[in-house]
Amino acid sequence: MKDFLKVVSTDNVMDYLSCFSKMGTEHISINNVFNRILGEDIFSDNNLPGFKRATMDGYAINAGSSFGASESNPAYLIIKGSILMGQVPDFSIGPGEAARISTGGMLPEGADSVVMIEHTEMLDNTNIEVYKSVAPGQHIVDKGEDFKKGEKILCKGRRINAPEIGLLGAYGRDMVKVYKKPKIAIISTGDEIVPINQVPKMGQVRDINTYTLAGLVTGAGAEPSILGIVRDDYNSLLDKCTDALNNTDMVLLSGGSSMGMRDFTLEIISALPKSEVLVHGVSISPGKPTILAKSGEKAVWGLPGHVVSAMIVFKTLVRPFVEYISGLMPEYARILKLPAKLSRNLSSAQGRVDYVRVRVIKKQDGFWAEPVLGKSGLLNTIIKADGLVEIGLNVEGLDKGEDVEVIVL
Amino acid sequence: MKDFLKVVSTDNVMDYLSCFSKMGTEHISINNVFNRILGEDIFSDNNLPGFKRATMDGYAINAGSSFGASESNPAYLIIKGSILMGQVPDFSIGPGEAARISTGGMLPEGADSVVMIEHTEMLDNTNIEVYKSVAPGQHIVDKGEDFKKGEKILCKGRRINAPEIGLLGAYGRDMVKVYKKPKIAIISTGDEIVPINQVPKMGQVRDINTYTLAGLVTGAGAEPSILGIVRDDYNSLLDKCTDALNNTDMVLLSGGSSMGMRDFTLEIISALPKSEVLVHGVSISPGKPTILAKSGEKAVWGLPGHVVSAMIVFKTLVRPFVEYISGLMPEYARILKLPAKLSRNLSSAQGRVDYVRVRVIKKQDGFWAEPVLGKSGLLNTIIKADGLVEIGLNVEGLDKGEDVEVIVL
Numbered sequence: 001m002k003d004f005l006k007v008v009s010t011d012n013v014m015d016y017l018s019c020f021s022k023m024g025t026e027h028i029s030i031n032n033v034f035n036r037i038l039g040e041d042i043f044s045d046n047n048l049p050g051f052k053r054a055t056m057d058g059y060a061i062n063a064g065s066s067f068g069a070s071e072s073n074p075a076y077l078i079i080k081g082s083i084l085m086g087q088v089p090d091f092s093i094g095p096g097e098a099a100r101i102s103t104g105g106m107l108p109e110g111a112d113s114v115v116m117i118e119h120t121e122m123l124d125n126t127n128i129e130v131y132k133s134v135a136p137g138q139h140i141v142d143k144g145e146d147f148k149k150g151e152k153i154l155c156k157g158r159r160i161n162a163p164e165i166g167l168l169g170a171y172g173r174d175m176v177k178v179y180k181k182p183k184i185a186i187i188s189t190g191d192e193i194v195p196i197n198q199v200p201k202m203g204q205v206r207d208i209n210t211y212t213l214a215g216l217v218t219g220a221g222a223e224p225s226i227l228g229i230v231r232d233d234y235n236s237l238l239d240k241c242t243d244a245l246n247n248t249d250m251v252l253l254s255g256g257s258s259m260g261m262r263d264f265t266l267e268i269i270s271a272l273p274k275s276e277v278l279v280h281g282v283s284i285s286p287g288k289p290t291i292l293a294k295s296g297e298k299a300v301w302g303l304p305g306h307v308v309s310a311m312i313v314f315k316t317l318v319r320p321f322v323e324y325i326s327g328l329m330p331e332y333a334r335i336l337k338l339p340a341k342l343s344r345n346l347s348s349a350q351g352r353v354d355y356v357r358v359r360v361i362k363k364q365d366g367f368w369a370e371p372v373l374g375k376s377g378l379l380n381t382i383i384k385a386d387g388l389v390e391i392g393l394n395v396e397g398l399d400k401g402e403d404v405e406v407i408v409l
Numbered sequence: 410m411k412d413f414l415k416v417v418s419t420d421n422v423m424d425y426l427s428c429f430s431k432m433g434t435e436h437i438s439i440n441n442v443f444n445r446i447l448g449e450d451i452f453s454d455n456n457l458p459g460f461k462r463a464t465m466d467g468y469a470i471n472a473g474s475s476f477g478a479s480e481s482n483p484a485y486l487i488i489k490g491s492i493l494m495g496q497v498p499d500f501s502i503g504p505g506e507a508a509r510i511s512t513g514g515m516l517p518e519g520a521d522s523v524v525m526i527e528h529t530e531m532l533d534n535t536n537i538e539v540y541k542s543v544a545p546g547q548h549i550v551d552k553g554e555d556f557k558k559g560e561k562i563l564c565k566g567r568r569i570n571a572p573e574i575g576l577l578g579a580y581g582r583d584m585v586k587v588y589k590k591p592k593i594a595i596i597s598t599g600d601e602i603v604p605i606n607q608v609p610k611m612g613q614v615r616d617i618n619t620y621t622l623a624g625l626v627t628g629a630g631a632e633p634s635i636l637g638i639v640r641d642d643y644n645s646l647l648d649k650c651t652d653a654l655n656n657t658d659m660v661l662l663s664g665g666s667s668m669g670m671r672d673f674t675l676e677i678i679s680a681l682p683k684s685e686v687l688v689h690g691v692s693i694s695p696g697k698p699t700i701l702a703k704s705g706e707k708a709v710w711g712l713p714g715h716v717v718s719a720m721i722v723f724k725t726l727v728r729p730f731v732e733y734i735s736g737l738m739p740e741y742a743r744i745l746k747l748p749a750k751l752s753r754n755l756s757s758a759q760g761r762v763d764y765v766r767v768r769v770i771k772k773q774d775g776f777w778a779e780p781v782l783g784k785s786g787l788l789n790t791i792i793k794a795d796g797l798v799e800i801g802l803n804v805e806g807l808d809k810g811e812d813v814e815v816i817v818l
Contacts, residue, residue: 030605030620031635034627048788051611055715055786085641086601088611103714104601106612146787153792161818162624163791166716169605169620170788192495192513196439196578202460202497203515211439211578215571218443226440232494305512306464307575339748339775366748366812377464378555379457379579382572383563403775409570 007281009393010353013292013317016278017324021297023180023249025327030174033160035221037327039177042154047144048170052107054083056139059098059120059128060111063136074121074129083108098128107140114139157329159221179327182222185244186213188229189237189265190255190305195229208307208379209254216314217252220322238268245272245295249325252318253291254303254310265302269293272300283352283393286376287313299325306377312355312388315407337405338387340367346389347397357385360406369406385409416690418802419762422701422726425687426733430706432589432658434736439583442569444630446736448586451563456553457579461516463492465548468507468529468537469520472545483530483538492517507537516549523548566738568630588736591631594653595622597638598646598674599664599714604638617716617788618663625723626661629731647677654681654704658734661727663712663719674711678702681709692761692802695785696722708734715786721764721797724816746814747796749776755798756806766794769815778815794818 025039054060061077069075080093082100092109093099099108107114116139119132147153153171154164160178168176188210196206207229214224225248230237237253244251253265269275272295279292286309291302299321303310323333340360348354358369369389374381387406391398398404434448463469470486478484489502491509501518502508508517516523525548528541556562562580563573569587577585597619605615616638623633634657639646646662653660662674678684681704688701695718700711708730712719732742749769757763767778778798783790796815800807807813 031623034624049614050609053614055784085599086603086610086613104599104614141784141786145784146789153789160624162621162628162720163788163818165624166617166621166720167788167792170615170617172605172608172615174606190494190513194495196581197583199581200459201495204495205458205462205513206579206581208575208579212571212575214440215443215569215574219571311571311575375464375550375554377550379572379576380555380562383576409572 007283007288008279009283010317013279013282014320016292017321019278019294019297020299020321020325022325022327023182025177026180027175027177030165030168030176033165033168033176033178034162036160036176036178036181037221038154038156038158038160038164039179039327041152041156042168042171042173044147044149044151044153045171047149048147049141049143049145051143052111053141054101054103054105054107054114054139055141056114056116057102058114058117058139059130060093060101060105060107060114061098061130061134062093062095062110063113063134063138065095065097066115066130066133069130069133071131074131075133077128077130079126079128080108112136112140155329157327158332159328159334182249182322182325183225183247184217184222184322185225185227185248185251186210186217187227187237187240187244187251187253188255189232189253190229191232193229193255209303209305209310212307212311213252213254213303213314216311216319217322220319221326221328222322232264234264234268237264238271241268241272241300245298245300250298250322251300252303253301255305265291269295269300269302275300282317284313284316285349285352285354287317287355288352290317292317307379308376308382311382315388315409316355336408338367338408340369340404340406342389342398342400342402342404343368343370345397345400346371346391348391348395350394350396353393354391355388356391357381358387358389358406359384360386367406369404382409416692416697417688418692419725422688422691423729425701426730428687428703428706429708429730429734431734431736432591434586435589436584436586439574439577439585442574442577442585442587443571445569445585445587445590446630447563447565447567447569447573448588448736450561450565451577451580451582453556453558453560453562454580456558457556458550458552458554460552461520462550463510463512463514463516463523463548464550465523465525466511467523467526467548468539469502469510469514469516469523470507470539470543471502471504471519472522472543472547474504474506475524475539475542478539478542480540483540484542486537486539488535488537489517521545521549564738566736567741568737568743591658591731591734592634592656593626593631593731594634594636594657594660595619595626596636596646596649596653596660596662597664598641598662599638600641602638602664618712618714618719621716621720622661622663622712622723625720625728626731629728630735630737631731641673643673643677646673647680650677650681650709654707654709659707659731660709661712662710664714674700678704678709678711684709691726693722693725694758694761694763696726696764697761699726701726716788717785717791720791724797724818725764745817747776747817749778749813749815751798751807751809751811751813752777752779753809754806755780755800757800757804759803759805762802763800764797765800766790767796767798767815768793769795776815778813791818
């Protein structure tokens with residue numbers, strides 16, 4: 001089998017991103033937008049704030065009235081009135097005058113700054129001393145200083161986190177246009193696989209891959225659609241795949257670890273409507289036998305049967321495709337690479353990218369990446385790991401102490 | 410007001426973590442456990458794998474039969490049969506014998522290793538040549554090699570990500586004991602605040618804080634309970650807080666930016682059942698006027714009215730409390746600090762911790778943290794930022810090029 005693989009690089013795989021169509025959009029409540037992808041550019045339909053606001057408690061004044069004021073030479077001002085929160089002041093102030101104001105209050109006509117309450121003293125109900133001069137614009141936010149009317153404030157394809165939700169709220173977007181969440185079908189194959197609620201007989205194993213992949217899909221912001229286990233049988237798998245393509249936006253096949261099954265996978269993918277095998281073999285380890293095909297505008301992946309390999313292939317290859325169809329623009333993908341130093345030498349074969357599981361350890365001089373030893377098929381190695389270190393295509397190995405980037409798991 | 414604050418350090422705030430009670434537990438389907446916190450230690454009730462498995466396609470043999478084999482001097486072996494996936498082999502092999510096996514297949518009695526198919530050639534239906542010697546244990550996983558029966562495999566308080574879900578599946582845990590998600594009440598206060606679906610009149614602003622905090626709560630793995638806006642009125646706020654304490658696990662009060670309102674907040678917190686103000690003022694900027702109180706075993710926070718300050722206080726102070734009551738053990742909290750170099754000098758006042766918003770830029774020599782300029786009250790500064798840089802309590806400032814850690818937002 002191995003000889004038939006036309007192995008391509010991970011970069012080659014990414015060239016196929018644009019073969020697939022992005023999800024449509026929908027309008028959902030602002031209460032549910034966390035971690036969703038914005039489906040339109042958002043423009044400011046008004047100045048934010050809509051008026052000159054105090055950012056400190058104190059007195060709204062015309063800055064000129066405070067010039068030269070100091071502890072030893074205070075300025076004397078007359079209190080013209082108090083600003084009520086949420087109200088338009090019904091008076092204006094002139095030179096030598098002040099208005100009591102709280103943080104968030106609207107400045108009266110004639111005021112251009114706020115002197116902090118700490119820098120004043122009340123002499124009586126209508127007179128204050130000011131001990132410090134303020135500059136025009138100090139301790140206030142001007143109308144439109146945060147965002148101006150007409151400005152683009154958020155871009156389509158941005159992931160919506162807390163600050164974005166706040167901004168959507170500020171602009172009254174109680175319904176938000178977002179990309180629909182992709183539904184990703186997960187199909188596990190193999191005669192040795194049993195559902196997790198069964199006790200496996202000798203020779204059988206529980207369906208670990210389905211649940212691991214479901215977790216990865218959820219973590220990528222998509223919705224897993226668990227389609228169960230298919231026996232090593234051409235027709236059952238073809239039916240299941242056809243079904244998956246009709247009801248979901250991407251298909252992940254995993255397992256099929258028997259030799260015959262792997263032949264099936266390729267045959268079946270070729271038998272799907274409007275299908276084309278794009279990638280059959282990637283120069284990564286683990287994960288070499290990965291398949292990427294398209295059926296219409298949907299991606300069908302054949303993932304390695306080893307769960308750890310499947311996880312690594314998902315993180316490094318599948319996830320960017322999930323994000324792409326989710327509408328996420330690459331510039332808004334999370335920073336997931338942590339600089340660290342390698343704790344021991346690592347060797348690698350040239351001509352392929354190796355992913356080594358590492359534990360990240362914080363020491364006095366920064367983060368260290370400590371390779372997790374153990375056979376690649378073992379789940380315990382990934383349970384112990386915090387991330388992956390990539391050893392590049394044309395690198396023979398990495399030295400102890402070398403700077404590496406850890407792909408955080 | 411400021412003079413009454415007995416300002417404490419962030420470390421002092423963390424000393425109060427254990428004042429609060431952790432959530433109870435519940436059993437939920439493995440399909441919903443992603444990102445939840447494990448509510449019990451999980452022990453291995455069986456060896457994983459339960460039998461000796463092949464990790465490569467090829468022939469199961471006794472390693473001794475291959476010793477000394479090479480391209481020029483192959484070993485000749487007799488094929489005794491084929492192993493079916495998911496089946497216990499009904500034959501054993503002896504020296505000089507081999508059994509066809511696929512990845513994941515169960516080794517027959519007498520075999521201790523697998524020779525890869527690439528290193529063999531079939532002579533006829535019953536005879537193969539082997540071109541490479543294998544060691545005992547090679548290309549197989551032994552019974553219990555991943556996890557041994559009786560071993561603790563996952564600890565209570567661990568966050569459940571994809572690998573943990575896989576492992577729970579491997580042990581047949583279709584229902585999983587997890588900590589309940591805390592419900593966090595969010596109350597916005599202030600006469601100037603209007604619901605986001607209203608057009609604010611001059612002097613009014615939309616309720617940005619509620620939605621920003623809801624996003625932060627969701628991001629911390631808890632469930633926001635939006636209780637709306639309360640006017641600057643003692644009784645309304647006391648009623649709302651009482652209500653919140655009866656129905657949720659923590660209360661966040663935000664806003665109350667008028668001077669009178671801030672007095673209320675403290676009065677009201679003191680009037681709540683079994684209440685005690687633990688912290689009133691923290692030596693951080695922004696965020697100094699933060700209040701932490703307990704009512705019974707529940708935390709009540711008074712957060713700054715400025716949304717950016719409220720966000721920073723949430724990230725640095727509130728979130729660890731949310732995680733604590735969620736049952737998360739600190740060792741399983743995500744690594745959120747990215748090493749970077751500072752792109753310009755930053756000054757700071759001694760005696761407080763400053764949080765500066767930064768944009769993270771990747772350059773040839775690593776990550777650089779570029780401070781985002783602009784007044785601290787502006788939302789646009791946090792929209793542009795990727796993280797926060799902390800300037801420590803007794804540090805006067807940081808120099809351009811200095812190593813810093815970015816708290817990723």
